[in-house]
Amino acid sequence: MVRGQDKAGGSAGGSRQAMPPPSRRSGGSRPTIGDVAALAQVSKATVSFVINDRPGVSPRARQRVLDAIGQLGWQPNAGARALSTKRSQTLGLVMRRPPELLSTDPFFPQFVAGIETGLAPLGYALVLQVVPDEETERQAYERLARDGRVDGVFLTDLRTDDPRPAFVTELGISALIVGPPQHGGQVPALGVDDGSGVRRAVSHLRSLGHRWIGHVCGAAGFVHTEARCDAWRGALADADLPEIPPVAADFTGAAGARATHQLLDLDRPPTAIVYANDLMAIAGITAATSRGLRVPEDLSVVGFDDIPLADCIAPPLTTVRQDVLTWGRAAAQALVSLTEGGEFQAAELPPVEFVVRASTAPPRT
Amino acid sequence: MVRGQDKAGGSAGGSRQAMPPPSRRSGGSRPTIGDVAALAQVSKATVSFVINDRPGVSPRARQRVLDAIGQLGWQPNAGARALSTKRSQTLGLVMRRPPELLSTDPFFPQFVAGIETGLAPLGYALVLQVVPDEETERQAYERLARDGRVDGVFLTDLRTDDPRPAFVTELGISALIVGPPQHGGQVPALGVDDGSGVRRAVSHLRSLGHRWIGHVCGAAGFVHTEARCDAWRGALADADLPEIPPVAADFTGAAGARATHQLLDLDRPPTAIVYANDLMAIAGITAATSRGLRVPEDLSVVGFDDIPLADCIAPPLTTVRQDVLTWGRAAAQALVSLTEGGEFQAAELPPVEFVVRASTAPPRT
């Protein structure tokens, strides 16, 4: 006797009539592995072996199973599979950002797209959460981890003394920091070298003849802000240039304009300013122009990100471009490898690119 | 005898010793409903009843269960629950966009954030996919639907003759179109009235004295592009103004600049241009300025979206702002209601806002 445990509905046998193969009864419940097994005249185990590329299935049986799968348009149920294997094949990304910054930042959508291109071929999915504050964020991670929805999480926008690395470690879930490596180093991190972009900017300005360069950095408390500020100081020191204290802003245009005025109000205003993002840089250009300065003749401006608009304004913005898409893809691959027990190996990320346009020029003498 | 089917690990009985309640053995496997049942001295069924607010549980038993849950820090496994209930409490969003447009568009991140704020209180999660082309997109929907990962999906960026409404109908999954209602009307849709923004723009320009207004519309083939173009024609007709054929662009800055030159090269160039998004509008300003025109004195410009940069350039951009966050939240609530068998009822969305800044002025006489 061949048939086994299955309840297996009606049309099992050899009769394949005028039913369009892929569509099935629409709206009805989807076929299960049991249906496939019945149709192929094998056991559920055999079907499972076939779709998981396990040995011990005869070519004949394998073919029958594959035919049945094709006929029914079956696909294993993700939840059931996750239940058995204890792996959800899903990664989580929690973003804590004020909504108004969300639409500003070119990073988020591109990074998500990059993650996706890395995840899709591996059969992983991405669940996304956007939360307003730290408390909610904590709960989000906790829920995702505890109810087994995700196998691992990305940690973005890390702050100095961010509680999350310790938190995920305690929770026992795999995690990957997106950004420069953390001090403690509990959690692996994958990030491009923000510093090199800043150094490129400084060296570019220096080679144009600038000696007195200001910096508008990002919101305080972020690891990447600190990293860039440090890099900036280092670059100035290396180039043997004097330092103007960097002005902190919060990545918004208004803050960028304010910071610009602050720098231009100095007794001896800088001849060039490096901004932590393009939005602030563009706002800076507008601010400088409103004071009667011309860019780049009276003030050189360097941005960071290379947003699509950077090329569409006057003057086109000299800026630092990072390949966020590739970064996201690499992060996805790294985190998957981590959750699957593999060792973490920092992938090579493409270096930042320095895009010279028309917002920089030699200073007036 | 009280204990039943459970294998129930070690410390079930009354001994609750010096184990820190919330943390448990970190890294170990998470507690199951069986552990909770054993600790509370009830059956799994009773625990299930408690957490699902079902009647038929004595106050004493309920309290014991709640205590046990608190002590173990237990949370039901999402996959297991989905398996039984056949509901994953997850919604899917598939975006098909060229990556370079992704970072341009203020819509995507805000909309996702809006969805999240709607979903989180309902206990739903969002899985996201970003795909490059139509073929991949189809597969994405099919996989999400078939493997039971999601209960419903959002359909964005609908094209005219988009196959997806029919596709999801055939697949038998709940879906919600994000945007103006479809012609066929198979799938419910939730969108703001794009047209009213365009009409506001036209009436604003007309009241300033403009009589000859150009339009740079979005990429052809999108439902919302067509909707806006239609609205534009309607608005001109209503205002009894002559029509310049709208110029199609693809939402990028380069296309916006090109379209602008095309309009300004006309024998009789328009005195004002309405753009389908801010990025093209800003590129248009730059293009016009490069021809020696001044904005708004020689040319008035109206954008669409109100990106953060709109306020940071010179001149600040007059534009149409929609409350995408609220839209996303409403969409989330609507789709959840749909998947749970509720009727679809189009929520009231806040009307678009018309933000007058300095890029519009009366035409030269």
Add this chain to the structure above:
DNA sequence: CAGCGTCATCAAACCGGTTTAATATCTAAG
């Protein structure tokens, strides 16, 4: 006190997969 309805409780089945241990079949060697 028998008979009945109500309520609390639980064992077992079920959801749809994976995995294990046992069995059936086939082949090659002795």
Add this chain to the structure above:
DNA sequence: CTTAGATATTAAACCGGTTTGATGACGCTG
């Protein structure tokens, strides 16, 4: 013609929840 060994196949247990049908305890009524 056995017998050992390899290979194909399957029944059954399991993952962690939900749901159902049965059972037992209880309070009421007649």
